[in-house]
Amino acid sequence: MPSKKAIITGSGGLIGSECVHLLHDEGWDVIGVDNDMRRQFFGEQGSTLPVVQQLRSTLPRYQHLDLDIRNRQAMRDLLQAERPGFIIHAAAQPSHDKAAAIPYDDFDVNAAGTMNLLVAARDFCPESPFCFTSTNKVYGDRPNTLPMVEHEKRYHYANGLDGIDETMSIDNCLHSIFGASKVAADVMCQEFGHYFHMPVGIFRGGCLTGPQHAAVELHGYLTYIIVCAVAGRPYTIMGYKGKQVRDQIHSRDVARLFLEFYHQPRCGEVYNLGGGRQNSISILETIDVLAEMGFSLKYEYNPTNRVGDHICYISDLSKIRSHFPGWKLEYDLPAIIDETVRRQAGLLSLKPRTAMI
Ligand SMILES: NC(=O)c1ccc[n+]([C@@H]2O[C@H](COP(=O)([O-])OP(=O)(O)OC[C@H]3O[C@@H](n4cnc5c(N)ncnc54)[C@H](O)[C@@H]3O)[C@@H](O)[C@H]2O)c1
DSSP: OOOOEEEEETTTSHHHHHHHHHHHHTTOEEEEEOOOHHHHHHOGGGOOHHHHHHHHHHOTTEEEEOOOTTOHHHHHHHHHHHOOSEEEEOOOOOOTTGGGGOHHHHHIIIIIHHHHHHHHHHHHOTTSOEEEEEEGGGGTTGGGGSOEEEOSSOEEESTTOOOBOTTSOOSSSOOHHHHHHHHHHHHHHHHHHHHSOOOEEEEEESEEEOTTOOOBTTBOHHHHHHHHHHHTOOEEEESGGGOOEEEEEEHHHHHHHHHHHHHSOOSSEEEEESOTGGGEEEHHHHHHHHHHTTOOOOEEEESSOOTTOOSEEOBOOHHHHHHOTTOOOOOOHHHHHHHHHHHHHHHTTOOOSSOOO
8 A cells, every 4th residue: 555645845835735735635644844935035925834834733634844955864864754655846946036136045945955855755765656846937938939919918829829838948048047947857857757767747837826825026926916906005017018928727726636646647747737728817807807806906017028028828738638637627717816816805804896707
């Protein structure tokens, strides 16, 4: 009987905490590793300590370890002692923009931290499925070279392209420091799959979202816009006329996919993971939806886009759908926005005027 004990890094974060809940619901013993480094990256507003406290107080089979994934020996000791049956690695420095100011920390967490976990997994539990949360930023700014059409409120791909699949090159483009440190981790995860035949899955996330995200200006795009609209805080649109498009996927759908991978793992397989075309939305469209719900966003426009920012990124989910036919998106865009608006409004005792759904 394989061990029903999982280790989840970044367990206080958006994806980590959702995975903790799902696995716990499914009867797993879960060990979470998170040192609240998000607070160090983004300040008090980015702290994931409240989420960790909630996990600790509500989930009896959750054990929290305040460990740093950069600590190689600590990771080896942990995996040797616990030999988990499943590893989800979601701890990261997650911001594209922040990385340029802290390149050593970014690389040490994203690349070296991932290496620490991979080698420890190889040495102590090589048969255990390992999910790595990579990013669409591994494609750098190459998606911006695709032909686009400009509509009134959004960009879209020309020529009927539905989304970006895993065959896009990750080479010879501008990645940002964050994108490059994630490429290092992404390729190393693939290598441990191919070279050591370990069941490592690499999931290149688009815009991952959920109401529990400790969203800040530099990370947590959709939740941060909603926080600003609901709380009446000013927001700055950075470039592309506000028509930049992202495909949104709820963290619960991400966690459910990781569990599918646990049941049907493959060695070193790469997947593009997002909400796909049906869950894609631009900033201007998001502002309209929020206004209909009674929350007008106060915003200003800065014509300079973020370095290497995608104009339009939509994931092609065909490969995921073919490898995991039992998985489908449970959260559509209205459900995602509605849930996050309600949570933010609830925190301020406000009522949305309408539901999006
Ligand atoms: N949220 C998105 O839109 C998105 C998109 C694409 C990819 N991803 C990737 O998904 C993963 C999870 O993202 P998220 O949104 O949940 O991020 P998050 O910032 O909400 O969670 C990451 C957690 O990792 C912890 N952490 C950071 N450094 C650590 C360290 N050295 N040791 C232990 N814990 C540490 C943080 O404290 C935080 O709680 C990341 O790898 C990110 O790059 C996220």
